[in-house]
Amino acid sequence: MRAADRERVIVDEAIRFFAEHGFEGQTRELAKRMGIAHSVIYRHFPSKEALIERVYQEVYLSRWSQDWGPLIRDRSQPLQARLTDFYLDYVARVFEYNWVRIFVFSGMKSFGITGRYLDLVRREIIEPAALELRHELKLPDAGSCPLGSREVEMFWGLHGRIFYLAIRKFIYETPVPSDLEETVRDAIQLFLDGARPMLPRVLQQHRLDTAS
Structure with a gap:
């Protein structure tokens, strides 16, 4: 999967994940839910806060x-x-x-x-x-x-x-x-x-x- 496509999948799943669990939900659990290594999320987003900021932009x-x-x-x-x-x-x-x-x-x-x-x-x-x-x-x-x-x-x-x-x-x-x-x-x-x-x-x- 291309990097841009992977990032899109992470964002879409993060939106659903945070909507269900709130921001106490851990990125490790998000990665497990997606069936990917935890480190993959951090290749695209340097921190949980950066991922949340992207969610704000998207939603x-x-x-x-x-x-x-x-x-x-x-x-x-x-x-x-x-x-x-x-x-x-x-x-x-x-x-x-x-x-x-x-x-x-x-x-x-x-x-x-x-x-x-x-x-x-x-x-x-x-x-x-x-x-x-x-x-x-x-x-x-x-x-x-x-x-x-x-x-x-x-x-x-x-x-x-x-x-x-x-x-x-x-x-x-x-x-x-x-x-x-x-x-x-x-x-x-x-x-x-x-x-x-x-x-x-x-x-x-x-x-x-x-x-x-």
């Missing part, structure tokens, strides 16, 4: 769409439509056994995958969406009033609500709605119904707090 960055950030900022359509398009695509891409389980295991073992990925979500989705809601409601922009933690947390709440469906399915192994599209649309509608009247009050309090 997370390869599924991140470069269209998501521009979609959230696209003011040619209402914010509700943008959020709906984003979350329907997000669910289609990331609601997958390996993705969800590796994400959770990473958070528990502090390998950094979870934190790095959530930082990407915050920069590209959460904070821009918070600013877009301000714009839609004709509220002050970030130049005159920086984003506050409460409005950012409002959008994390929406994100967490939708992602929890994947936690239920792949971690707790409990039933989830068969029609995820309908569930996503309901979540966004309920979120905006509450956020639109609430945000002006949150922003007013935020401005008072920062002025004092």
Whole structure:
């Protein structure tokens, strides 16, 4: 087998292995499972951490769409439509056994995958969406009033609500709605119904707090 092909096989099997056993799973066990010598893994990856970094690239960055950030900022359509398009695509891409389980295991073992990925979500989705809601409601922009933690947390709440469906399915192994599209649309509608009247009050309090 060519070196590139062998490396591809190791990565694919490592993704499945870590999804099943978490990052406490040892590379020696991974090699045994593959029927290869332990040293073969280290010919391609100098350390377990290097293999985990490759898993991050394969599982997370390869599924991140470069269209998501521009979609959230696209003011040619209402914010509700943008959020709906984003979350329907997000669910289609990331609601997958390996993705969800590796994400959770990473958070528990502090390998950094979870934190790095959530930082990407915050920069590209959460904070821009918070600013877009301000714009839609004709509220002050970030130049005159920086984003506050409460409005950012409002959008994390929406994100967490939708992602929890994947936690239920792949971690707790409990039933989830068969029609995820309908569930996503309901979540966004309920979120905006509450956020639109609430945000002006949150922003007013935020401005008072920062002025004092």
